[in-house]
Amino acid sequence: MSFTVLIPARLASTRLPDKPLADIAGIPMVVRVAQRALLSGASRVVVATDSPRIAESCAAFQVSTVLTHADHPSGSDRLAEACNLLRLGDDEVVVNVQGDEPLIDPALIDAVAGLLADRPDCAMSTAAHAINSITDLNNPNVVKVVLDARNTALYFSRAPIPVARDAGGQAWWGAGSQLPPPLRHVGIYGYRVGFLRQFPALPQAPLEQLEQLEQLRALWHGHRIAVHVTAQAPGPGVDTPEDLERVRRLFV
Template sequence: MSFTVIIPARLASTRLPNKPLADLGGKPMIVRVAERAAQSGAKRILVATDHRDIYAACEQHGVEVVMTRADHPSGTDRIAEVAATLDLPDDAVVVNVQGDEPLIDPGLIAATAAHIRVDVPMATAAHAIADLPEVFNPNVVKVVLNKDGRAMYFSRAAIPWHRDGFAQSKEALSELHGHEFMPLRHIGLYAYSNHFLQIYPTLTPSPLERIEALEQLRVLWHGHAIAVHVTSVLPEAGVDTQEDLERVRRHFEAPPDSPLVTAISAL
């Protein structure tokens, strides 16, 4: 499977200003993300940004970077602009890796890309939820799948609703493990066929997308399939807050011969 990774990056962040340029062991976060993506086997890795400081940081560290318009409503629209300039064939696979995921599993990127087919123009990832409170946390996006492993719906609500179990017992989640409709947490990693990526910006936003504040519902609303790669490995969380940043910094500041760094290098 040949694929291209495009990493959208904006400097604006309400919770963590200048996040893409935050220092992680001597390199900006956006550079660390690109380095992880490079371990996935991607044919090409690019950063798509609307800010000159991010552009300069990428150039300084040898990361290919492209300037985009500043008025894109989403990261998907931003990478679509870049993909349109690359002269890719319609069946080329493009992966959207978020710019605040410096510890993303490179294998997960490749596995998600591998789900793209002629009849499945978009793919994403998920993993089983282990803690019951996460099922009811609206900041944790859930997804339910059909028998072919394609998304039926994404929601901030608890789906599927274990009618009897959730009402009676805190052990309800463990009872669902191994069941075909067990709760799955959506991972914000996306792959597209280039043909569909160019169509995406023309799709009108859906009512469900506005209600749930979930962009991927636009795709389902318009009748397109989304394949979901279910991983058994709990992914490292991205960086949204100062606490997240300090957690990730500890990874990059660990001694070179520590078990943590050895494990990361082996990915």
């Protein structure tokens, strides 16, 4: 199917200043992300940014950009504006790839886009992978998702979900278990463009405000999210200087 990858990129990072322009083996990180996305089946890959510096850096590597407003309250607002600037039709599909994922798997991008072709009942798609430790299950920085029988999201949470009542705080999954493991949500999203244009105008959901998870707004208002369960965890993203050094070592 035909789809567009949009990569939102801003310079306003508190933990890692100028993060999209961080050098990774001579190439800015946001360009590294775009290069990975270009290996997917996307018909085009575009960086959506409010920064002329980012646009100039992308242009030096022949990466397409659109300049968006600087005052968007959320990433979805920026993506919606980018769709308008690119004149995308409501029935088209975009995949939001974060600008701090220089090791993103192109096959994962394709899988998230393909879900919307297979699931006409869903307005969004995303991904998840199995959690392999109780530590990750209990970590509020690890977002969890629970699914129905068709791999449609029932709920996303920072809390350990699902909870095995009789497990006594131990892992209930693994060798010999008939129960599926808990799932970690992966922050990649596919959207139908018509829904993406409407999404920023939807009122914030109380659960979204509690959990600080924007995708709960879609569920709150009755929109379905299809989830691709991948066998492997994605490559490490970059949130801190330590993350950046770790990724740099992989490109040496």
